[in-house]
Structures are given as C-alpha cells and as structure tokens.
Amino acid sequence: MLKLKNIQTFYGNIQVLKDINMEVKQGEIITLIGANGAGKSTILMTISGIVPPRKGDILFQGNPIQNINPDKIVALGISQVPEGRRIFPYLTVMENLDMGTFLRNDVFEIKKDMDYVFQLFPILSERRNQPGGTLSGGEQQMLAISRAIMARPKLLLLDEPSLGLAPIITTQIFNIIKKINRENNTTIFLVEQNASLALKVADRGYVMETGEIIMTDTGDNLFNNKDVKKAYLGI
C-alpha cells in the first residue's frame, strides 16, 4: 500500500533521513521504534508531504506522492495524528472533529462517523462543546485520533500516541487503535517510544537509528530480539 524507496529528507542543510526504505501492506499495523531524534517524526512528515523528501520515491497504492501538496495527500487517504497531539485549543471538540472532515462534503456520512467516534471515545461526547484546550492530556490524544479518522483515511499515521499519558490511558488508546484497524480495515503506521507496547500490537516493526532503518522483523521477533531488548525495552 505504501512504499518508501531511498528517501532522503533534509531540514535546510542537515540531512535527517538517510536512504529510508520501508513498506506498509494493506490492513496491517506496523510500528517504527527508535531513540529520540532518530527521525521517526520526520518520516511521517515526509509521507504527509509537510516536509517533502529531497530524493527518493514514495508510492501510495502504486502512485508516486512525493511531490504532492499535503492537502492532496490527505485527500488520497493518508491522515496523520502529529506528535504532541496538536489539537486546536480554541475550537470546541465538535469543531475540532469538523476540521478533520475539511475535505469531505457528505453531511450524512460525516454525522455517522461522528457517532462512531463518540462510540469509540464516549468521554468526547460528554465534552463535545468544550474548547479543545480545556481537555486533559488523554482526552486531547483521543480527540487527535478521532479528528484524524474523521477524514476516513486508508492509512493512519500515529506519532507517539502514548506521549505523556498515564499507563492505563495508554493501554486504552492502544486497544482502540487495534479496534480501528480491525473494524475499518484501516492500515496503521505507529511511531512509538513505548517499544514494548507498540511491538505487542504491531504485525511488523522497524527499528530506526539516526536517520537509518537498522532492523525489521515481525513484532514478536523484534520483541524477543536481544539487541532490541537491551536498547529499547530496558530489559
């Protein structure tokens, strides 16, 4: 479904991604783990077109998307939940969700999706008229995920959804991510620091270090890998 071929991305003169090759297949959950500053978020930004690559190809369903504007990429079916949630603090929960449907006009389907989202996260329904900035961290993360799936993406990019959340809420959110993957057949690309949890839910995983992919395997194999255990699982 998504293929990254020899991707190189720069911030000004600084090369952050050095020759990245990845593949995501339809319907699977893949995870990308790595230390801080490895370039995980940059990969997502590159896929979303917000920081386009300088070299290499990105193929989405067989079509090159590396030179397309971010809004067109969303229209093709790739949505991102950016790192740090980035919900709109001055818009209410409903309005935040509405922003997720910016490119859609099918009012009735939107209504249906909103009901679906409120069913996934009932707390958001209670808070529907509250400004996003007044939600707690966990609620904001739920809102950010909901906002992204309101676009009905085929591929959902999640950047560290567990960031700064209590373990119980993290588990809850991971369960919902699995549910979204199962119920809507949404392909999920999960970037995480919380490697143990991420590798447990993921079908396959990639390990990244300073701009390069150093390892790839199934989630279970990576979880049991000696080096990964030492470096990322702290066991």
Next chain:
Amino acid sequence: MTIKNQIKKSFLVSLWFMFLTFPILVIQVNTVENVIKWRWLNMIGVGIGSFFLSILWRYMLEKRPEKGKQTKKYQLFFLNNILHEKKIFFPVIILLSLFVLCFPYIFSMYQTNIMISALIYVMMGLGLNIVIGLAGLLDLGYVAFFAVGAYSYALLNYHYGLIFWIALPLGGILALIFGVILGYPVLRLRGDYLAIVTLGFGEIIRLVLENWNDFSFGPSGISNIPKPCFLGIDLSLQGTTKYLFYIIVGMVALTIFVTNRLQNSRIGRAWIALKDDEIACQAMGINKGKTKLRAFGLGAMWAGMGGVIFAAKTTFINPASFTIWESVIILCTVVLGGMGSITGVVLGALLLILLPEYLRAFSEFRMIIFGAVLVLMMVFRPGGIIKNVRRIYKFDPILEKNSVKNEVNS
C-alpha cells in the same frame, strides 16, 4: 511589593520625569530680551502629577487579574452576557436599528456626515478583522485596497461614466483581485515579515497614484465624482447625504452578516485553526496558502467597497487620503475593539473615529492619546474592549465538576 517600596519607586519616577521635562517645561529663553525665565511651578506640577500617576499605575497593575485566572472575571463582563441572552439581544437590536434608521432625521447633516465616515471605518475594520482577527495575518497595507476601490470608481466614472451601483461591486472585485495578486507571493511569509511587505505594498500603491499623472491625475486627484443616484432622480444635497447614510448602514449590516457567517463556517474555523497550528492544519488537509489567500482577498474586497463609498461621499479623492496612517487607524480599531469580535470592532471603530471628531479641542494631542490608550489597553485588556467570545472558555458547570483536570492551554 510593599507599599513603602511602591512609594519609593514612584518617587524616583517623579524625579526622573522632572529631570526629563526640565529643559522644555522649566527653562524659557526669551530671545528678544535675552533673559531666561525659570518656571519652577511647572516642575512641581510635573513632579506631583507623575508621582500620583505612577502610584495609580502600580495600583492598577497589582489589581490586574493574574493571567490564566482571569476567565471567570471576564465572563461576567456584561456586554458578552447581554449579547448571548436572546431576551435582551433582540430588543436591543430592534431599538438600535430604529435609532439608526431615524438618525439622519434626528441629527443635523453635519452629524450625519461624520457618522457616514465612521461607518466606512466600521466596514473596513470588519474587513480587516477577517484578515487579522480571524486569519491572524498582520496586514499593514490595508489602505491600498481602500485606494484601489476609491480610484476604480473615480476613474471608471471619469472615463466611462460608470454609475455608483455598478462601481460598488466592481471596486470590491478589483480590490479582491489585487489582494490575491499581492497575497500569492507574500502569504508564505509570517508575522513581522508579512507586516513589512504589506506595509511596503501600501506605500507603493500610494506612490504610484501620486506619480503616474496620466493614469491617476497625480497629487491633484480626481474631483466631481458623482454621488449615488436614486432611481435616476437627482436628489438635493441633504437628500443624497441621507441616501448615502442608508447605503453605508446597509453595507455595514451586510458586512456584519457576512463576517458572522464566515466566523461560524468551516472556512472561518480553518482560519482560527491555521492561526494556532499550521502543521496540524496541513495534516487535516487544509491547504495553507489557499486558505490564507481567501482571508486576504475577502478582507481586501470589503476595503475596496469601502473605497467606492468613500469616493462617492467626498466626491474628491487624491493620494493624500490613502497614507499609512489610515492603515494604522483601521488596525487600531481592530486591536482596540477586540480582535475577532464583531461587536468589539464596531464599537472600536465608532469610538476611535467619533471621539476625535467631538473632542476637537484635543485634536493636537490626538496621536498622543491614541498611543497612550493603546498602551493602556494592551496592559489592562489585551483582548480588546470586547474579547472575542471564542477566546473565553465556557465551562458547563456539570461538566466541570466531572472533569478530572482542566488544562488551560493559552
């Protein structure tokens, strides 16, 4: 800070002020008789005055509500409440419209004329409010679009005899086109850079109008611009003034209606969202450039229509009407009134334009008072006279009780 400390500081301030004003307020050199007059009384006055002002200033600063804790207090601000209470809202609106409709019959023509000017500013303030208040684009060359509108009516009328009613939408559209042409390359800049470029653009338009004699008749301007005609009947001078008054009232009402609709539409929310977080917007599929360009163009369109009405009102325009000061004043109406709040901007524009008219005695100090008021506003009411409602967190008390933690990100 203790009271003793405060008094000490105020004392130092007053000393400093006495020193600063010493050369201009105390020494008076009489060049005819070659004597120096020492006006010590002035010095005492400055000293005592600045001492008390300083104490007052410190007192107000102390009283100023802490940042972040101020939400409750502002919620009680009566105008916001009034405007959201339907029972009060409608009678107020009806009374207000009655008053406005009778205005030219109650007051003299002089007053009506002043009111027309003020309403033109209201309209432009609301237009600029789209650009600055909603989309957060600091546009300091707004007057350029005003000039485009005014000159398009004047020139089209001069050359082709176009009447007001055709020029009005045309002037708006031309200004919109100018806005888009300027905005396209410029809107990738942000904040200060955008402000400087738009400032430059405003001046360029004025300089072109001033120097391109063949096109715009240079500094001498264009005169005999016809006032709008009513069904082909030539009205008396008084009649046209009243007519113009109703036209601008209608335009202001239209502007309020449109901006209100915009504010509560998806594009309006996209503007607000874009102001907060561009990356999140891009991740939502909002085209950054296009969305900003829309705000810029729409804002310019209102300025253009304001310009057409302005030309029709004064019947004479020249480049001197479109200096940077106009931009600054319109900007002030938006900032003073409350960015993003329609009622605030209307009130701000009326205050800012009407007060100087009626306080002619202080006209020399106009700019000083302007500056002082703006500084005071920024310190004590940074949101403007009427804070944008959106910027106030409204808690449902029941929800608030249940909510585990209310983080206020500001």
